[in-house]
Amino acid sequence: MGWVSNDHEHEGWAAAVAPDGRLSASSSGEGMLVQGITGHYQPDKMLPDYEVVPDREIIGWRGACGCGWRGELWERVTSPAAADFGRRRDFVPLDEFANPSSKVEGAIHDEWKAHLAPLEAVAGVEAAAREYNQAGRRLDKTVAAAKAAGASWADIGRAVGISRQSAHERWAEKQ
Structure with a gap:
């Protein structure tokens, strides 16, 4: 799910992060779609310039904006005991969709809004x-x-x- 600024000039989202650092633009039933062809993953059937990174390989999430802004990494950890919101760590089981928890997505949304605050003030x-x-x-x-x-x-x-x-x-x- 994404967010749009009041002036419709910025679109933000909680992007899944692939092991090579690329950010997802969307998802499919097979995994997260990341732009660029490396040959490490299957190309997407509908978007030829995108690869499908399996959900189990997603290493975390970060805020992204169409203007190029990127938030800090929220690390995906492999056990509930390792989760620590204060240290930007969230547990999502490897056998589930690699979407951030609603709490992390909310924090990413807050970071994106903070990115927009000066822009909206100038507007x-x-x-x-x-x-x-x-x-x-x-x-x-x-x-x-x-x-x-x-x-x-x-x-x-x-x-x-x-x-x-x-x-x-x-x-x-x-x-």
């Missing part, structure tokens, strides 16, 4: 700047219309919360 700044510029253009037009209708600089300044002189200095050249 918020961009949106606010657009709104600010639009409001400034709308204000310039309404000041010009008020002046054309006979309003004084004192009236305009009072409406905007500035002095008559400041209103004149700001908009007289735009008339």
Whole structure:
């Protein structure tokens, strides 16, 4: 299962990690699909540029994003006793699908969201700047219309919360 950012520019997922470090893009009934042909694994029948890594060979998971970001490795361990969430170790039996536990997937999702946080904050700044510029253009037009209708600089300044002189200095050249 994957996640999409608010701006639809980033897609993230909990990727299974093959022994050679390649990350899965998807899965099939035979195992995890990883891009690239090494000859170590069977090629996928539907995607000729992908190999199928058997679930039992998956060594762990990490967050991945379409932008290229990669999270830290969550290691797959072979016994419940070796599992340690604090040390990024999770037990998934070798004879089961190599999907991370819901707890690890949630932690990976949190890491991906932290990766997005600065990007989404900047997107918020961009949106606010657009709104600010639009409001400034709308204000310039309404000041010009008020002046054309006979309003004084004192009236305009009072409406905007500035002095008559400041209103004149700001908009007289735009008339």
